[in-house]
Amino acid sequence: MPRTGDSMRGLAVFIADIRNCKSREQEKKRINKELANIRSKFKGDKQLDGYQKKKYVCKLLFIFLLGNDVDFGHMEAVDLLASNKYTEKQIGYLFISVMMHHSNDLYKLVIEAIKNDLNSKEAVHICLALTCIANIGTPEMAEEIGDEVPRILTSPDTLHGVKKCAALCLLRLFELKPDKFVHSELSSRLIALLSDQHLGVVTSACSLIQALVTASPEEYKNCVSLAVSRLSRIVSSTDLKDYMYYFIAAPWLSVKLLRLLQSYGQSDDSSVHERLKESLEAILNRATDPPKSKKIQHTNAKNAVLFEAINLIIHYDSDAALMVRSCNLLGGFLNSKETNLRYLALESLTKLAISDFSRKAVMKHQETVVQALKNERDLSVRQRAVDLLYAMCDREQAEEIVAELLSYLEKADYSIREELVLKIAILAEKFATDYSWYVDVVLNLIRIAGDYIADEVWYRVTQIVINRDDIQAYAAKTVFEALQAPTCHENMVKVGAYILGEFGNLIAGDERSGPIVQFKLLHSMFHLCSNTTKYILLSTYIKLINLFPEIKLDIEEVLKHDNQLRNSDAEIQQRAMEYTKLSEIATSDLLATVLEEMPQFTERESSLLAKLKKKSNTLVKEKEIPDTDNSSTQGTVETPDDSPVLGGTLNNHSEVGPSPPQPSAPPVEPSLLDMFGGPPVGQDPNQVPIVTGLIPFDEAAQPAFKAFICSRNNGILFENELIQIGVKSEFLGCSGKVQVFYGNKSPLPLQAFTTKLFIGQNDAPNLRLEAETVTQLIPAGAQIPQTIKATAVGAFTETPCIQISFMVSGVGSEMVLRLPIMINKYSKGTNMTAQDFFVRWKNLNVPAQENQKVFKATKPMDNELVKSKVQGFGLQVLEGVDPKVDNLVGAGIITTETGQIGCLLRLEPSKAAQMYRMTVRSAREGVPELLVNILSQDL
Numbered sequence: 001m002p003r004t005g006d007s008m009r010g011l012a013v014f015i016a017d018i019r020n021c022k023s024r025e026q027e028k029k030r031i032n033k034e035l036a037n038i039r040s041k042f043k044g045d046k047q048l049d050g051y052q053k054k055k056y057v058c059k060l061l062f063i064f065l066l067g068n069d070v071d072f073g074h075m076e077a078v079d080l081l082a083s084n085k086y087t088e089k090q091i092g093y094l095f096i097s098v099m100m101h102h103s104n105d106l107y108k109l110v111i112e113a114i115k116n117d118l119n120s121k122e123a124v125h126i127c128l129a130l131t132c133i134a135n136i137g138t139p140e141m142a143e144e145i146g147d148e149v150p151r152i153l154t155s156p157d158t159l160h161g162v163k164k165c166a167a168l169c170l171l172r173l174f175e176l177k178p179d180k181f182v183h184s185e186l187s188s189r190l191i192a193l194l195s196d197q198h199l200g201v202v203t204s205a206c207s208l209i210q211a212l213v214t215a216s217p218e219e220y221k222n223c224v225s226l227a228v229s230r231l232s233r234i235v236s237s238t239d240l241k242d243y244m245y246y247f248i249a250a251p252w253l254s255v256k257l258l259r260l261l262q263s264y265g266q267s268d269d270s271s272v273h274e275r276l277k278e279s280l281e282a283i284l285n286r287a288t289d290p291p292k293s294k295k296i297q298h299t300n301a302k303n304a305v306l307f308e309a310i311n312l313i314i315h316y317d318s319d320a321a322l323m324v325r326s327c328n329l330l331g332g333f334l335n336s337k338e339t340n341l342r343y344l345a346l347e348s349l350t351k352l353a354i355s356d357f358s359r360k361a362v363m364k365h366q367e368t369v370v371q372a373l374k375n376e377r378d379l380s381v382r383q384r385a386v387d388l389l390y391a392m393c394d395r396e397q398a399e400e401i402v403a404e405l406l407s408y409l410e411k412a413d414y415s416i417r418e419e420l421v422l423k424i425a426i427l428a429e430k431f432a433t434d435y436s437w438y439v440d441v442v443l444n445l446i447r448i449a450g451d452y453i454a455d456e457v458w459y460r461v462t463q464i465v466i467n468r469d470d471i472q473a474y475a476a477k478t479v480f481e482a483l484q485a486p487t488c489h490e491n492m493v494k495v496g497a498y499i500l501g502e503f504g505n506l507i508a509g510d511e512r513s514g515p516i517v518q519f520k521l522l523h524s525m526f527h528l529c530s531n532t533t534k535y536i537l538l539s540t541y542i543k544l545i546n547l548f549p550e551i552k553l554d555i556e557e558v559l560k561h562d563n564q565l566r567n568s569d570a571e572i573q574q575r576a577m578e579y580t581k582l583s584e585i586a587t588s589d590l591l592a593t594v595l596e597e598m599p600q601f602t603e604r605e606s607s608l609l610a611k612l613k614k615k616s617n618t619l620v621k622e623k624e625i626p627d628t629d630n631s632s633t634q635g636t637v638e639t640p641d642d643s644p645v646l647g648g649t650l651n652n653h654s655e656v657g658p659s660p661p662q663p664s665a666p667p668v669e670p671s672l673l674d675m676f677g678g679p680p681v682g683q684d685p686n687q688v689p690i691v692t693g694l695i696p697f698d699e700a701a702q703p704a705f706k707a708f709i710c711s712r713n714n715g716i717l718f719e720n721e722l723i724q725i726g727v728k729s730e731f732l733g734c735s736g737k738v739q740v741f742y743g744n745k746s747p748l749p750l751q752a753f754t755t756k757l758f759i760g761q762n763d764a765p766n767l768r769l770e771a772e773t774v775t776q777l778i779p780a781g782a783q784i785p786q787t788i789k790a791t792a793v794g795a796f797t798e799t800p801c802i803q804i805s806f807m808v809s810g811v812g813s814e815m816v817l818r819l820p821i822m823i824n825k826y827s828k829g830t831n832m833t834a835q836d837f838f839v840r841w842k843n844l845n846v847p848a849q850e851n852q853k854v855f856k857a858t859k860p861m862d863n864e865l866v867k868s869k870v871q872g873f874g875l876q877v878l879e880g881v882d883p884k885v886d887n888l889v890g891a892g893i894i895t896t897e898t899g900q901i902g903c904l905l906r907l908e909p910s911k912a913a914q915m916y917r918m919t920v921r922s923a924r925e926g927v928p929e930l931l932v933n934i935l936s937q938d939l
Contacts, residue, residue: 008055015062031063035070042076050088053080057095064099074099078106081113086124089117093128097135111144118148123159126152130165134172142177149173150181154189160198167193167204171211178215187212187219194226199243199250202230206256213263224264228276231257235279246298251305258308262315277319283309284325303341310348320357327352327361334368339378346372346384353391363392370404379413386416390423398431402441409448414730414737415789417452421445422612425457429608435464435471436478443482443492450489451730456607458491462498467600473506475499480513483521490533493525497533501540502598505547515548523558531569538564538572542579546595549588556583690769691758708820709938710872718817722746722808725817731825733895736790738819742774743783746808750778753806755786758816760798766896767796767821778806788819792826792896795927822934823927827892827903829876837881837889841904844921851928852919855936861911863888866939873935875905882906894927901927905935 014034021027038056041048048056053076060073073095080092096110117129130149133141152158153166174181190212193205206227213220234240234250234257243250267273287306291298310326313319326348333345349365352358366389373385386405393401405424412420424445432438442461446453465475479496482488500518507513519541526537541555558564564576586594704716708727717740718725724743729736744750753776757769768791774784790800800821805814832840844850859865866888867877875890882889887908894901901924908917916939920928 008051008058010055011058011062014059018062018066027066031066031068034059035063039072042072048076050080050083050085054088054091057091061091061095061098070099074104074106078109078113081110081117086122086128089125089128093132097132100136102136102138102140111141114141114145115148118145118152123162126162127165130162130169134165134169137169137172137176139176142173142180146173146177146180150186150189153193160196160201163193163196163198163201164204167201167208171208174208174211174215181212187216188222191220191223191226194223194230199240199253203250203253203256206253206260210256210260210263213260217263221264224261224267225269225272227257227260228267228272228279231261232275232279235282245301246295247292248298248301248305251301254305255308258305258312262312266316266318277322280309280313280322284322284329287329303344307344307348311351314348314351314355317355317357323352323355323358324361327358327365331365331368334365334372339381342372342376343378343381343384346381346388350384350388350391353388359392362388363394363397366392366397366401373404373408379416382408382412383416386420386423390427393427393431395431395433398427399437402427406441406444406448409445413735414452414732415735417449418454419612421449421452421457422454422608425460426608426612429460429464435468436474438464439471439475439478443478443495446489446492446495447482447485450491453489453491458495460608461495463601465499466502466598472499472503476503476507477513480507480518480521483525488525490529493522493529494533494536497522497536497540501543501547504544508548515544515551516554519544519548519551519554531572534569534572535575538575538579542582543595545583546591552583556580559583690771691756705818705820706938709822709824709934710869712872713820713825717820718815719745722813723750723804723806725804727820729820729825734792734826734897736792736821736825738788738790738821740786740788740802740819741783742778742786742804744778744780747780748809749780750806750808752776752812753778753804755805756803757788757819758801758803760796760800763796763798763800766792766794767800768793769800788821790821792823792894794896794898795823795894795901795924795930797823797926797930823894823930824874824934826896827874827894829871829874829890829892830902831876832878832891834878834881837878837891837904840902841906841921844904844923848925849923849928850919850921851932852917853932853936854915854917855939857909857914857916857939859939861909861914861916866907866909869938870905870907870935873938875903884908886911903927903931905931 017030018027021030038059041052041056057073057077057080060070064070077092077095077100080088081096083089083092100106100110114129114132117125120126120129130152133145133149149166149170153163153170158166170181190205190209194202194209196202196205209220209223213223231254234254237249240249243253245251261276267276283305287302291302306329310330313322313326317323330345330349330352333341336342336345346369349362349369353362369385369388369392373382373389376382376385386408389401389405402424405420405427409417409420409424425442428438428441439461442457445457461475465472476499479492479499482492483496500522504515504518508515508518511517522537522540526534529537538559541559545552545555559576559580564572567573567576582591582594704718707715708717713729713731714727716724716726722745724745726741726743727738728741729738731737742750742753753774755771755774757771759767759769769788770791771788772786774786778784788802799818801816802819803814803816805812807813863886870877870888870890874894875892878889878891887906889907890905892903892905894903901922903920903922906919908919910916916936918932918936918939920931920935922928922931
């Protein structure tokens with residue numbers, strides 16, 4: 001509550017009574033009694049004076065701020081606005097600002113009262129009115145009072161304190177009704193405020209002018225000379241006692257002036273230009289001076305002005321000396337102990353790296369930036385280091401920088417991997433002197449981060465291989481070797497199928513990579529792939545028939561198999577049938593014509609850049625990929641539609657083999673079974689609402705959920721005749737990402753499609769969820785993804801739910817499903833000796849640190865099966881620790897934002913009784929019971 005000149009004893013007594021209440025009911029009873037008393041006073045015959053109205057209005061305001069509804073007292077508050085006493089007027093404005101909506105019938109009376117105060121001779125009354133306008137201003141108020149505020153601001157008789165309020169009030173009105181305040185007559189008077197003697201007025205005016213410049217830059221271009229003049233006086237002045245902040249002269253005003261100057265280019269007036277240059281040099285010089293204070297406030301103020309000055313130097317991009325000096329200063333901050341300074345230094349160096357004046361100076365710090373990438377703890381700083389390496393890369397350092405980025409990619413946070421993959425691919429393509437190196441880089445990207453490879457990346461490598469005869473044999477050999485790895489990502493299969501289908505004959509001379517070996521290698525992965533990849537493989541098989549007639553019978557046997565001809569996917573059926581008929585009836589010459597090698601792609605802008613611009617919020621101007629001596633024959637594709645995904649039928653020969661469809665051809669819709677094929681499409685950045693408090697769900701309707709407890713992170717979560725819902729999840733440390741895929745199985749579109757997340761009532765502090773919104777329309781046969789980020793802040797107990805609602809042909813459907821986000825997903829197994837295990841086991845001897853449960857086995861008590869479930873649960877199975885052979889012990893560490901939680905497990909099976917006794921111990925109370933309840937569900 002505001003401090004008032006005369007104390008209100010009744011208010012103080014009421015507040016004391018509320019504080020002394022011992023229960024909510026007692027407090028409610030006291031409030032109701034007071035409300036009844038106030039209502040009777042307002043309705044009574046006795047006329048209340050200003051002091052009494054003020055006191056009762058204050059009580060109503062206090063009751064409202066406690067969270068109670070107040071539906072009267074507004075008229076009395078409006079009456080207080082007409083008072084000549086400051087304290088009464090102040091309470092009236094406070095009540096109006098907090099409790100009155102602009103739709104209230106009394107709103108016009110409020111506007112009239114404000115008008116009266118704006119014309120008052122009392123400065124404090126004017127300031128109260130201006131503050132109220134800034135707080136509750138509406139377009140209607142801007143229209144009615146809009147002319148009064150500029151008059152007060154520009155009047156020579158107005159006090160400085162009032163001018164400051166008026167400038168900020170006008171800024172608020174401009175945001176509400178921009179058109180009303182953009183005209184030349186007003187602009188000249190506002191610009192003149194930059195010359196005001198009072199720096200507080202100049203600071204407020206600077207904020208106002210900066211906003212106005214965005215709407216009408218030409219009207220305010222004359223502010224540049226005045227801003228430079230004022231900045232010069234601040235930088236050179238030593239006598240600003242009232243505006244010295246820890247030995248720094250007016251740092252906030254300096255920053256605002258520097259930002260204002262960034263709205264325009266360099267001045268044509270040489271005197272203004274020289275004066276600004278002197279000011280910037282003075283700021284850079286002071287950055288190297290010994291600190292005048294050890295207080296952090298001094299350092300922060302000094303650096304705030306410095307970084308804004310550097311931003312202005314970067315904006316002008318014309319003075320080589322200033323830009324190089326800025327690079328050197330920023331380089332010194334790279335080793336600072338302050339995380340914020342390192343972040344800002346990397347961000348500013350990234351901007352400097354794209355300038356020809358400062359590029360070489362930035363590259364001197366390459367080793368320091370690489371070390372930051374390797375050793376920096378803060379993710380945001382590492383991200384800025386990646387941006388800087390991307391910006392500073394050139395042909396000489398390309399291989400070294402790409403190698404460092406590839407090394408970092410293996411341990412990078414999953415949230416930035418897709419963007420990092422795109423940047424590596426762009427750098428490798430732009431600066432490749434040897435395109436075999438480029439092929440190696442892209443295949444390494446797929447090997448390291450296959451899940452984060454956008455389709456544009458593998459489209460691109462196939463296009464470049466097709467356009468360059470000198471690397472086709474090398475690409476075929478390299479991708480063939482990559483496909484022989486024990487684990488091979490599906491994107492690698494796509495690239496391998498495409499390249500071997502076109503150029504497999506170039507490596508067929510070696511019996512180790514002969515025709516039948518290539519075919520069997522590709523077909524061995526057929527059953528593991530999504531339908532989209534199977535389309536490519538089938539087209540590759542028909543290409544191989546053309547390349548290697550000797551294996552025609554082997555391939556036809558596969559094409560004629562029931563798995564293809566009677567497949568539930570119509571596209572697979574059609575391809576298998578048509579390719580079979582083509583191989584049977586076409587002559588060798590006709591087959592060679594239809595399945596001829598892909599022609600070279602035409603030159604266009606790389607689609608990777610467009611993809612990166614969508615993914616990245618970086619300040620770097622994206623690198624273009626121009627023609628060079630090394631890439632004059634290189635082809636590119638502009639949009640993701642120009643992709644090597646196999647689609648269509650035999651109506652067009654360009655769609656038979658592994659080739660991109662024509663731009664006019666519709667893109668292939670992903671199959672409902674292709675739950676995890678390709679990266680998620682761009683979504684609306686708005687977030688899905690998160691509701692605290694779980695709602696009932698039908699466990700029987702979600703029988704597949706138990707499989708996600710220990711065994712699976714990916715799979716079908718729910719399916720009925722209308723919709724198929726699948727998930728793909730990944731957990732790293734305390735962070736998790738769950739991608740939910742919604743596939744429309746009905747012949748009609750799903751409309752009004754919405755989702756809402758629910759977390760346990762007590763889990764809000766321990767589990768943080770963030771989810772993208774999804775499109776409200778899912779066409780028939782289409783599939784859309786939704787990404788949910790789940791961060792374990794602490795040990796949460798309940799599994800979050802998702803509510804899915806949609807309409808089909810006017811009929812609504814709604815379902816509530818549990819998401820596979822449990823605390824054990826953030827656990828990672830840890831190894832330890834038998835001695836260490838039992839020492840820690842005995843140390844956890846507090847009852848709350850242990851939970852034990854005896855339960856009946858619901859599944860076969862197979863030792864290997866149980867071990868796999870415990871390991872899938874997130875615990876390391878410790879062999880040879882327990883003296884009893886059948887007993888199983890495990891250990892793991894749960895990682896949360898608030899710390900790590902160690903867990904120990906002992907599982908004792910009794911096969912005769914078909915029972916388990918499970919004991920879990922942990923230093924964190926409540927965790928043992930939680931883990932026992934989760935794991936016992938799956939045993």
